[in-house]
Amino acid sequence: MSFKSLVGRHELRSLLLRAITCGKLSHAVLLTGPSGSGKKSWGQALSMAILCPYCDNGEPCMKCFSCCSYLNGNNPDYFGLAPDGRNIKIEQIRSIRQGFYLQSSKKVCMVDQAEAMTAETSSSLLKILEDPPPDLYFILLASQPHLLFDTIVSRCQRYILKPLACSEVTGLLMANKDMSAEKAALIARISGGLPGYAFELSEDDYFERRFEEAKTLAYNLATGCDSVFQLLSWARYLSEREDLTNFLEFLCMSYRDGLIQTLGSEGSAAWLKDIDSASLEDSIMLINNAIHEINATNINRRLLLEKMLILLQRRLTKCQKSSGFGLNRPEKPTTLTQV
Numbered sequence: 001m002s003f004k005s006l007v008g009r010h011e012l013r014s015l016l017l018r019a020i021t022c023g024k025l026s027h028a029v030l031l032t033g034p035s036g037s038g039k040k041s042w043g044q045a046l047s048m049a050i051l052c053p054y055c056d057n058g059e060p061c062m063k064c065f066s067c068c069s070y071l072n073g074n075n076p077d078y079f080g081l082a083p084d085g086r087n088i089k090i091e092q093i094r095s096i097r098q099g100f101y102l103q104s105s106k107k108v109c110m111v112d113q114a115e116a117m118t119a120e121t122s123s124s125l126l127k128i129l130e131d132p133p134p135d136l137y138f139i140l141l142a143s144q145p146h147l148l149f150d151t152i153v154s155r156c157q158r159y160i161l162k163p164l165a166c167s168e169v170t171g172l173l174m175a176n177k178d179m180s181a182e183k184a185a186l187i188a189r190i191s192g193g194l195p196g197y198a199f200e201l202s203e204d205d206y207f208e209r210r211f212e213e214a215k216t217l218a219y220n221l222a223t224g225c226d227s228v229f230q231l232l233s234w235a236r237y238l239s240e241r242e243d244l245t246n247f248l249e250f251l252c253m254s255y256r257d258g259l260i261q262t263l264g265s266e267g268s269a270a271w272l273k274d275i276d277s278a279s280l281e282d283s284i285m286l287i288n289n290a291i292h293e294i295n296a297t298n299i300n301r302r303l304l305l306e307k308m309l310i311l312l313q314r315r316l317t318k319c320q321k322s323s324g325f326g327l328n329r330p331e332k333p334t335t336l337t338q339v
């Protein structure tokens, strides 16, 4: 994994390459970004660049013993830490700590999901960071950096992985997966610029069906063609699904598209055209709040969905009726066939 092989993020790339070539790289680097943003790939490229003795302008040579052994997963100067179960435990760092102090060459310890470190592990890491051995580099990866000790974050050089452009994710999928340009573009749009999430979706056989179902529900809510009884049926059906939050993200995306459309960019669905932006924003917020409650609490999913769907339909059809759009029901209302 070299920087050359990574797509986009030109600013981040030049910052890291400059830090490596000028010898300004800190002994502790924190890479942050949402899950699926590619932190691990960037962390791997950085690890290889630090370890490679023939690094050229910040790029690892990919040929030497260090690079080859890294790619084979047995570089003796590389230490990887990741959650064992839910946490990164103190025993894990104790088992490798001795290796940090062997005086030979540069060493890298990459901590994946660093926010999963227990308080004990964090304290142990902090002690090492307070008086780091020469030539030891820590690379911490975190999607929730606010959960890290402030004292650890303050000792790190921090880099943020921003989402990729839709076209960059499309290109990445087409180069690595056997799929049509149309499907790659759809996945790229859904992924929100997160390459890891895009690859996950590309291996999910049901995502297209889920996406179509979410579009159906988005349409039904916006046109008011479902009765309250049908909305309650949707709530029951969805509450039993394991991929509920994923489904709700797709539902949210339909209204986000509508919002982009009302703001003047190109849009996709004619039926969203007449909904005002305030109603679309409210709908997106309602769905996001529901996703948060489902993820963070043990809330009754069915009751939550019943309330959310009724509120969504009321909000979306209210503004359409005021513009006259909702007075006529669609000729062929789409119904929930899965119930």
Ligand SMILES: [Zn+2]
Pocket (backbone or CB within 6 Å): 052, 053, 054, 055, 060, 061, 062, 063, 064, 065, 066, 067, 068
């Ligand atoms: Zn090399």
